[in-house]
Amino acid sequence: VRTEAFFPDLPGYVTLRCDFHMHTVFSDGLVWPTVRAEEAWCEGYDAIAITEHLEYPRKTDLVITNHQRAHDLARPTAEALGLLLVPGTELTRGEPPGHWNLLFLTNLNVIPTNDHRAALRAACAQGAFVFWNHPAWKQTNQIAKWYDEQQEALTNGWLHGLEVVNGTDYDPIVHQWCLDRQLTLLGNSDVHGPVGLDYAYPPGSRRPMTLVFARERSLAAIHEALQQRRTAICFSNSLFGEAQFLRPLFERSIEVRTPVLTIAPRGRGVLQVHNRCAVDFVLKARGKVAGIPFPERLTLYAGKTVAVDIRPAATALKSVPEVRLPYEARNLWTAPDETLPVEIVFTLKPEEAKRSP
Ligand SMILES: [Zn+2]
Numbered sequence: 001v002r003t004e005a006f007f008p009d010l011p012g013y014v015t016l017r018c019d020f021h022m023h024t025v026f027s028d029g030l031v032w033p034t035v036r037a038e039e040a041w042c043e044g045y046d047a048i049a050i051t052e053h054l055e056y057p058r059k060t061d062l063v064i065t066n067h068q069r070a071h072d073l074a075r076p077t078a079e080a081l082g083l084l085l086v087p088g089t090e091l092t093r094g095e096p097p098g099h100w101n102l103l104f105l106t107n108l109n110v111i112p113t114n115d116h117r118a119a120l121r122a123a124c125a126q127g128a129f130v131f132w133n134h135p136a137w138k139q140t141n142q143i144a145k146w147y148d149e150q151q152e153a154l155t156n157g158w159l160h161g162l163e164v165v166n167g168t169d170y171d172p173i174v175h176q177w178c179l180d181r182q183l184t185l186l187g188n189s190d191v192h193g194p195v196g197l198d199y200a201y202p203p204g205s206r207r208p209m210t211l212v213f214a215r216e217r218s219l220a221a222i223h224e225a226l227q228q229r230r231t232a233i234c235f236s237n238s239l240f241g242e243a244q245f246l247r248p249l250f251e252r253s254i255e256v257r258t259p260v261l262t263i264a265p266r267g268r269g270v271l272q273v274h275n276r277c278a279v280d281f282v283l284k285a286r287g288k289v290a291g292i293p294f295p296e297r298l299t300l301y302a303g304k305t306v307a308v309d310i311r312p313a314a315t316a317l318k319s320v321p322e323v324r325l326p327y328e329a330r331n332l333w334t335a336p337d338e339t340l341p342v343e344i345v346f347t348l349k350p351e352e353a354k355r356s357p
């Protein structure tokens, strides 16, 4: 059974739900590759990458002679389910330079494992999309540090994105680095065990998702979108991304079911707002509308319709035909300390005075 995770398409782009970082028994994970494809399908994903550690396969139990084996094993299952499977691997070095995911490789078996520079150069020669994984991992007090090795890779064109969310951790420092250095935002699970065990609590919790805004539903289009930084992250009932993506995503998710509220003088109307998105929108007022009181806090729950009492003053009913309720979406993050301003728009119509026969 597949549980859909709905996100609307954006103008000119389809929204694809992706996880570009996970492991199987072919490195230090605990499941067989086909299981990764089935899990992802069940959780509403469009695309995944199985990214085994290039340097430490499970040597004692499995002799890995082909680094593409996990990908190749998962592919028939992925294809049968209509899931896109991105070829990739995790370059696994000490810190610095740390761990890097190399996606869209054409041949994993020729990536050198002795020198990270040689590996990044070889990957980029294959047209790879490269991102630095979990930058804060193993750092002092879990605070991410930008090393010379990262700067060198960035300067050489070997670094294209950063993992802002890894597993259960969001990193505001890394988020800001993406904005400052024009790198792609990624949010991945890095799941090692079965997803149902690792994300069992709290009930209904889901693993992180990278939302990719692609020209079409294909591997080539995902590759292009990643290179062009057209992504956002869904994590822990929040979205992280640039306003140019989050605003249309919000606007196309909500549907005012009562676009025209007909209200008698001193009467009330019930505004009904539906949220089609897989995340709640947690709203807080960022201003007032003269003569129209509205809730200071309002949560538009995922997949549900919320009813809001509107009791306009008599003067407002006559003078303000179009109402724009000013809110701030407190769980839509455009920067580590900045959330998205949004509006709920509807029209007020005074009820015609009833004539007695
Ligand atoms: Zn890693």
Ligand SMILES: [Zn+2]
Pocket (backbone or CB within 6 Å): 021, 022, 023, 090, 190
């Ligand atoms: Zn990993």
